[in-house]
Amino acid sequence: MKYLFELVVVYLCLLHTADAKIIEDAARQRQIPVEISAPMHQEACTAKHQCPVALVSSGYGMGHTQYTFATDALNKLGYLTVAIAHELPLDPPLSVTGNLYQTRSENWRRGAATLAFIRTALKEQYPNYDFDSLLLFGHSNGGDISAWLANEGKPYIKTVITLDNRRVPLPRSETIGVLSIRGSDFPADAGVLPTTAEQTQFGSCVVQLPAARHNDMADSGPPQLRDSMAMLITEYLGGATCSTLRKQAH
Template sequence: MLRSFLLLLCLPFTLAAETVMDPARDRVIPVETHQPPNTDNCSTTALCPVALLSAGYGVSHTEYQFLVKTLNQAGYLVITVGHELATDPPLSVEGNLYETRAENWQRGADTLVFIRDYFKPKFTTFDFEHILLIGHSNGGDISAWLINHGAKFANHIITLDHRRVPLPRSLDVKVLSIRASDFPADKGVLPSRAEKQKYQDCVVTIANAKHNDMTDDGPSWLTEKIAQILAGHLAGKPCLENEKVKGQ
């Protein structure tokens, strides 16, 4: 936690923490908005990019500052979203998880739609029609679920070791999935070799990386490696041939 606080002190962007109310669902949603350090080039005729960041289950939406910093440096407005409330049912751990967790993913997808609609008129120089969805673990599942169920405003997804919901298979959606090494994804979640070639998807596995360490509280070598992969992807660099990259 101390490391996360120190990271926050060093970041060059504008931060606003708040809660917003979705009246249709009577749901309070914790969020943070992080503006990039330079918005001078953003205008209604030259919109700057937007990312909605979803945390892993049981992890605060404030625990991904290493991702926020990288996205901000690439010019993104980043909105981090807290999906889990104390009144929500626990995430299912039994049965067919694709079925039993659907209510959680749909609730999260509804939250992202609301957040997009809520903030769009507040940030008129940012592009809410071509959003990047990024999420760790269950946050990645929520992001994939939303795109798979027809969200037209998201054309880019980045997941950190999500394991349950299949990634979009579409030429219209850019895909990067950064994988840990300790747990496999469910069958069909990740694209096959042929699908990666067809859709130009990128899947990168970090050797020695652990699923639960992909937060600010993880080891610095891992957060730095993830940030490096993310920055390269955002800059348009070629995928690392979907091979394992060296970790620690």
């Protein structure tokens, strides 16, 4: 019986594996590393009953594979996750001086173009998954990239979840669900977060995590913080109200 159980565990692990690959964007001469992870029960995903898709964007200087606490949670919820490396060796460094919204806009615009390209490149390759109702997930600068694309009015974006993005305003939209999980050591720029009235109007949700450092909001952070973020993601996508999420965060 024990041997049979171990075989089942191994089989499930084989089913739930990550596929690392390079996707070429020939028009922009970019070789884009991605890691694709299938949902826990991918056999339930068919062309007729497609499973959801999440595009994952890391914080600047963070590895695109350093958010497994989030991708694992999303895989358990039935999502195909695509973790994308936005920063390539020949890209200019992220600006740290001047008006950052202006000086960093090139980076966000390039990242948004990468997200849109990856969606197009993978849509035909993965017919059992719904690339027309995307979840965009991003930490810090990756959250800003996600918000930038969401603000372009693309009809294929359903949800945006950010971890402490600080520069690009989150979408104010009745058709895009928004959850932003906030750290406690750096404030967002003015206008980035929806006001209380806007959260009520558009159904968005901002959740503050106590004693959560911006740079810890990845796999390298404390286990308790990773668990809290995974829980909030899971509960939000499961339909929990914002007030419930805020209570659970404290």
